[in-house]
Amino acid sequence: MRRLAVSLVAVALLAACGGGGGSAQPSGSIKVTMTEYKFDPSTISVPSGKVVFYLVNAGSASHDMVISDSSGSTVGRSDLISAGDSFVFTLSNLAAGTYSFLCDQPGHAASGMKGTLRAT
Numbered sequence: 001m002r003r004l005a006v007s008l009v010a011v012a013l014l015a016a017c018g019g020g021g022g023s024a025q026p027s028g029s030i031k032v033t034m035t036e037y038k039f040d041p042s043t044i045s046v047p048s049g050k051v052v053f054y055l056v057n058a059g060s061a062s063h064d065m066v067i068s069d070s071s072g073s074t075v076g077r078s079d080l081i082s083a084g085d086s087f088v089f090t091l092s093n094l095a096a097g098t099y100s101f102l103c104d105q106p107g108h109a110a111s112g113m114k115g116t117l118r119a120t
């Protein structure tokens, strides 16, 4: 019975680590901190191809990240990230070009929560 209890704790810990929230920064990822109302950094340059963002919400409201190409088409959208949480956001094959990104929570982009992404 004791052994079963220990196993259940191990499973619970693994589940906690595997979820979207509170994960550690993956190696090679680009850390972007979200607060009211900005992304830091707000200008990001990356090699084209697979791009991994590590989004950290250090603010007090929920935020997300929506990336659009120059024609306004969405190329990627993160989960909505709660205050104090983090999220690993992957673009599997970003073409070279200039993109804009913003938080599409009401009023956030208009308050400055936006930026520019360049892939080369």
Ligand SMILES: [Cu+2]
Pocket: 062, 063, 064, 103, 104, 105, 108, 113
């Ligand atoms: Cu926001």
